[in-house]
Amino acid sequence: MKLILKKAHIYFYAISVTFFYFLMxxxxxxxxxxxxxxxxxxxxxxAWALLSSAFAGIFYRFTYEAPFDRTKTYIICxxxxxxxxxxxxxxxxxSNCSFMGKEELTEGIVTSLFFRTVDIPVNRExxxxxxxxxxxxxxxxxxxxxMILFPEGKIADDYPPKLHSFKNGPFxxxxxxxxxxxxxxxxxTWEILWDTGTKFGSKPGICNIFVxxxxxxxxxxxxxxxxxxxxxxxxxxxxxxx
Numbered sequence: 001m002k003l004i005l006k007k008a009h010i011y012f013y014a015i016s017v018t019f020f021y022f023l024m025x026x027x028x029x030x031x032x033x034x035x036x037x038x039x040x041x042x043x044x045x046x047a048w049a050l051l052s053s054a055f056a057g058i059f060y061r062f063t064y065e066a067p068f069d070r071t072k073t074y075i076i077c078x079x080x081x082x083x084x085x086x087x088x089x090x091x092x093x094x095s096n097c098s099f100m101g102k103e104e105l106t107e108g109i110v111t112s113l114f115f116r117t118v119d120i121p122v123n124r125e126x127x128x129x130x131x132x133x134x135x136x137x138x139x140x141x142x143x144x145x146x147m148i149l150f151p152e153g154k155i156a157d158d159y160p161p162k163l164h165s166f167k168n169g170p171f172x173x174x175x176x177x178x179x180x181x182x183x184x185x186x187x188x189t190w191e192i193l194w195d196t197g198t199k200f201g202s203k204p205g206i207c208n209i210f211v212x213x214x215x216x217x218x219x220x221x222x223x224x225x226x227x228x229x230x231x232x233x234x235x236x237x238x239x240x241x242x
Contacts, residue, residue, distance in 0.1 A: 006201025049087035057204025081190035180214035
């Protein structure tokens with residue numbers, strides 16, 4: 001019975017996401033026509049994330065290790081276990097921001113508009129695609145756009161989820177761009193909705209997100225990439241184990 005209710009809830013949440021997307025679509029489409037308007041797409045996406053989640057009884061609680069200026073430029077590095085992580089990261093920031101994600105998202109019903117404009121698609125099997133994505137991300141950072149990169153690269157198949165090894169890309173990017181890295185521990189979104197929710201459904205609840213102190217990279221060199229990656233992994237892993 002419990003699984004039936006959770007399955008019903010994921011359909012309700014999907015309807016909520018779709019409803020608010022198409023409600024906002026005319027404005028989103030208008031803003032998507034020129035790069036100078038992209039920042040308004042980001043603001044609308046933040047509202048979309050809030051409304052579609054709240055309508056389904058899903059809310060987000062952020063806890064900060066230290067005072068956090070949500071308007072500055074960062075590289076945000078969260079662990080990844082749920083589609084809700086995207087909404088959470090949208091709500092975390094007040095600044096202009098961009099995600100990097102798999103190339104298939106350019107074909108999604110509610111993701112294609114973003115991944116053809118404000119976000120960066122990447123085919124990790126292609127060195128050329130990875131190079132272009134890295135270059136674009138660097139340009140975004142130089143323009144004051146915060147990059148959100150999930151360092152695991154995907155939602156793994158483990159259930160309950162466990163933290164997988166991190167890719168080097170976000171940390172090399174941070175060092176080359178001299179931009180602070182913010183580790184973010186997403187504590188329980190998988191309990192509300194794991195992965196896409198199609199297997200176990202979803203339920204109303206509060207998603208708890210812990211935002212760690214930014215790690216400065218201005219003093220680091222490319223030789224420090226592995227150490228930075230391991231430090232961020234350790235910070236997130238330690239918080240998950242508490």
